[in-house]
Amino acid sequence: MFISSEKEQKLLPAVDAKLSLTPFSTRSNLDYQGDALPVSESQDSISTPTIYTDVSVVPEHEKNELEQSIVTIEGEIVRLRKKERSLDKKRRDALNKILDTKGSIRVFCRLRPLISSVKRRNDEPISVWEENIEVKYLGSRKDFRFDKVFRQAATQDDIFEEVEPVIRSALDGHNVCILAYGQTATGKTFTMDGTNDQPGITPRALEALVHQASLEKSCAFTFSMSMLEVYMGNLRDLLGPKAPYRSQESLARSNLNIQTDPKGLVEIEGLKEVHFSDLSKAKWWYAKERSSIHFVDKLICISSLMRITISRSGNDLKAKSEVSKMWMVDLGGSERLLKTGATGQTLEEGRAINLSLSALGDVIAALRRKRGHVPYRNSKLTQILKDSLGDSSKVLMLVHISPSEEDTGETFCSLNFANRARAVETNRELPEDINKQRQKQIREIAQDMRDAEEECQKVRQQTQEAEILLSKMKQLFSAAYELHGNREKTPRSPSANESIPILTSSLPRFMTSTVASRQRQSAAEKKLSSVQFSGSQSFCFSDSRLKTILQDYNKRPQETVVKSPKCSSLEANKAPFLRSRMVTSSDSNLRVALNRHSHRRRMSDLI
Structure with missing residues (x-):
């Protein structure tokens, strides 16, 4: 307790x-x-x-x-x-x-607000309810059902409220893919990126990931970010070196290699990956990515993708980290080629993006119907997203449509694509009960x-x-x-005024003489200078033999202190021998005095 x-x-x-x-x-x-x-x-x-x-x-x-x-x-x-x-x-x-x-694969629909310059009609071609949209086209009406429908008055907060559980699932270890689909100028980029005052899904997702990770104490998270775009079947790293967009050098450099391991995990060889731990750094890299996206002939013929890799590790160091991915995909415009009237290079770009979007619809429909074969290899886009669309992944597609009457044809095609992605046939929805x-x-x-x-x-x-x-x-x-x-x-560090003796002798420190012991020895020698010996030792300090011995002894400790470490062990052992010769006098008083003064040591030298 x-x-x-x-x-x-x-x-x-x-x-x-x-x-x-x-x-x-x-x-x-x-x-x-x-x-x-x-x-x-x-x-x-x-x-x-x-x-x-x-x-x-x-x-x-x-x-x-x-x-x-x-x-x-x-x-x-x-x-x-x-x-x-x-x-x-x-x-x-x-x-x-x-x-x-x-549903692990869900499809939302967002209706763009009517542009102020467009005149509002009394009889609108589109009618909106909570989960379905009715479109009047070519004299007939058709109903389309979705997991969620966002009206024109829906805010960025309303959108993110429905998306946030999927982002939380990415932190829990599941792969997540969020896609924005629709014709050009229906609000795909606004939904994904937003503005400074009204941030979209991507900046809000970055903030939610960092904030939620800071609250978790039972595990640790690391984040990394990669960004690329798909243009005419080629991949370009948006964080890599820049080159002229349509040059052959650029196309050759942008062909990154897509690798799939035996477990089905997808990795893009050569794609730059940057790590971030705080929101400011994440937003800096995100802003760099947005500035690198190219717009071609006022028609967005590219799909921009951002991958956030999440690594989750617990307190157990032996446990393997869980890695999950979250893809934010702003798909290219879904306009029909007949409407655009494009020719030449622009026509080829339009065909490429339409083939890519069609392949994506086929994959999502096959996954919804749980078919045995899923055609991932039909486009580079589906190859990249392979491990984030199937298995235990969470997929969320937001289909954007325009309320304008002149865009009704494109709106009808976009809603048909959404129906195919949901893999639901008309009038075959679940019973009400x-x-x-x-x-x-x-x-x-x-x-x-x-x-x-x-x-x-x-x-x-x-x-x-x-x-x-x-x-x-x-x-x-x-x-x-x-x-x-x-x-x-x-331990006490010596003060600046203290002098630290540097010993160069090969002998241990406790075997060398100290300054105090040498001072006591000098005082003892002065005292002995007046001592008179009797009998066989009846000579005084002035006697040349004793004077030579004492002078030789006085020099030995100094020689020991400055002796080079390279000296032989035989020379190093001469000092104790000479000391013993100096105290061989038979006079007991002399031996006691010399031994007492020459062999006292401070206890601090032994520590």
């Missing part, structure tokens, strides 16, 4: 009180005459336990209690994170079930998903509070026990 709020309120004041103490090393020992705070103070603050400012007098049971509290909170954090992962999995499963129930039952099931699953999301948010908040409390406790424990206990062991 998590620590109760009552216990936490009692524990936090103690933690804050202890953390507010002045560090031990900055106070004088005179400030700590007593072992604990005065009795009067402890009686006035009963809720706060006695605080000991000297480590030597802190009771052992208080230290053990703090250690046990740290261990308990760490275990609670582990339990909360496990619960968070379980709730997040429940939410992901619910979202995936909702999208599968609605089955449709109501499905909608009820979706609402129930959506409620379960919202409940799991709310509970997950609460658990995240509890985890964050527990981590803050754990950080305070560890800080308190470190300040009270570890830092003071190891204060004497902390």
Whole structure:
């Protein structure tokens, strides 16, 4: 169980009180005459336990209690994170079930607002309802059904509200493909890109991905972005080096190689991929891509694609990262060649884009009907999107139409394409009772998903509070026990005024003489200069033999300090031998004096 709020309120004041103490090393020992705070103070603050400012007098049971509290909170954090992962999995499963129930391939329709320069008629050729559109064309009326229809007054917020669950599914590990289809000037680019004041699906999706990834604590996300365009069956990297658009050099350079591995995963060899971790960098690359798109003869004969690769890794380092893709596709204009009246190069461009769009419609229809063979290889566009259209992918197509009467023919063709993509024959929709039952099931699953999301948010908040409390406790424990206990062991850097002796001898440092020992030796030699020997040693310091020995001994320590490391071990061992010769006098007083002064060492040299 998590620590109760009552216990936490009692524990936090103690933690804050202890953390507010002045560090031990900055106070004088005179400030700590007593072992604990005065009795009067402890009686006035009963809720706060006695605080000991000297480590030597802190009771052992208080230290053990703090250690046990740290261990308990760490275990609670582990339990909360496990619960968070379980709730997040429940939410992901619910979202995936909702999208599968609605359909892994869905088709929306957006009606462009009427241009102000076009005169509005009393009898409009298009009638719009929530899920169907009726078109009056060539004296007849035809009804088209969609998963969702957006009227002329629909805003960018309304569009993204329906698209956002699919983007969330991409974070959950599913491949996603969002396509904008329709004739030129029906609002495809506005829906996908938008403006600065009214951003479209793509910039909103980038923001949603980065924001949602920042909230996830149980896993880590990395993002990368690639952009390309399809023009007359050729691919061009929009983030690569630029070249004259219609030159042979440009076409040769733009032919990127599409590779498919045995598992069906598609990779484009040679396509530049840029990584981003924040929204500003993502928007910078996105703006660079938009500036690289070419417009040909006022007719968009290219399809621009942006791929966002999402890598999701958990706390388990041994687990393999999950990788998913999200494609944002702004398809070329779907105008019929008869209407455009194009010739020459423009005619060839129109044929290429129409073949590409027709192949895309065939693929989506085959996937909706669950056919055994799906014609991916009929165009470069479908080859690129192969692993993001089938299997467990989520596909969303937005068909754009114009309300103008002069565009009714193109509107009729676009709606027929949408019907084929939905793989639904006229008058063969689901019965009303089955449709109501499905909608009820979706609402129930959506409620379960919202409940799991709310509970997950609460658990995240509890985890964050527990981590803050754990950080305070560890800080308190470190300040009270570890830092003071190891204060004497902390290495001290020498000050700038201290001189650091550089030893060049091959002998260990503790075997060499120190400055203090040499000073004591010099004082001993001066004292011995007046000593008179009796008997067989009745010569004074002025005697040439003793003087020679002492002078030779006085030189040895200095020679040892500056001796080159290249000297042989035999020469290095002469110093102890000469010292022994100097103290061979039979006089006991002399031996004691020399031994006492020449062999004393500071303990600091041995550390």
